[in-house]
Amino acid sequence: MKINNTIVYKIFGSMALVALIAACGRGPNDPGTEYMPDMYVSQAYEPFTQLAEAPNKINADGKNMREPAKRTIAQGQLDYYYPYEKEQYDDALKNVKMPETIARNPENLAIGKHFYDINCYPCHGDQGLGDGPVSVKFPPNNIPSYASDRIQTLAEGGMYHSIKYGKNYMGSYASVLTPTERWCVIQYVQYLSKKAKASTPATATVKDSTKKGN
Ligand code: HEC
Numbered sequence: 001m002k003i004n005n006t007i008v009y010k011i012f013g014s015m016a017l018v019a020l021i022a023a024c025g026r027g028p029n030d031p032g033t034e035y036m037p038d039m040y041v042s043q044a045y046e047p048f049t050q051l052a053e054a055p056n057k058i059n060a061d062g063k064n065m066r067e068p069a070k071r072t073i074a075q076g077q078l079d080y081y082y083p084y085e086k087e088q089y090d091d092a093l094k095n096v097k098m099p100e101t102i103a104r105n106p107e108n109l110a111i112g113k114h115f116y117d118i119n120c121y122p123c124h125g126d127q128g129l130g131d132g133p134v135s136v137k138f139p140p141n142n143i144p145s146y147a148s149d150r151i152q153t154l155a156e157g158g159m160y161h162s163i164k165y166g167k168n169y170m171g172s173y174a175s176v177l178t179p180t181e182r183w184c185v186i187q188y189v190q191y192l193s194k195k196a197k198a199s200t201p202a203t204a205t206v207k208d209s210t211k212k213g214n
Contacts, residue, residue: 086165096157102183112188128192147196159186
């Protein structure tokens, strides 16, 4: 059977015309008819700025997230008991101790290992010998081995201070680790330090950049 081309052109031509007319009169940003609007208009909840027309019915202020009670600190966010500043390293060495609320137990050690492997391993190495994959980019012996006398005798307050504020080439981890996580990492550093000391002859010496003239 032979199909008349003219008829085919006419049919498709008029379909295109209808589509063109239907699309006319709408702005370029008009999405057209929405058959399933939920798929286009998401019902997102904003934690602190809930839409006025759909307030959260459970919380009195209509917001989805409750603000912490005034003058309180969320668990795990407790920092130094008094305001240490970047300059107060020596003070931190003497006075900052692991809070009693952070037990030295296998669970916290495991948390410490978790965050150490993510954040510290690249420089300090998996055993804390200062030989992580990034260490080759540093001047020799710049990253202290945890087997060194310096780290063996370094008070945990100093570690905390350095993790919080950073020290020379080491950046600050204040925005990455909560205070509790920092203390857990310190537990793991101390664990590695003991282990490294036990398996390394006491030859490792590392310069102490906190002392002048070094
Ligand atoms: C970019 C490499 C790098 C990373 C990542 C890094 N460090 Fe360091 N770290 C250093 C260097 C370099 C020093 C030596 C700083 C100095 O004394 O000049 C150092 C020093 C230290 C010290 C001794 C601080 C002191 O007070 O003398 C501790 C403890 C330590 N790091 C722990 C950590 C922990 C824990 C992490 C992970 C949360 C970490 N480091 C991540 C490079 C790094």
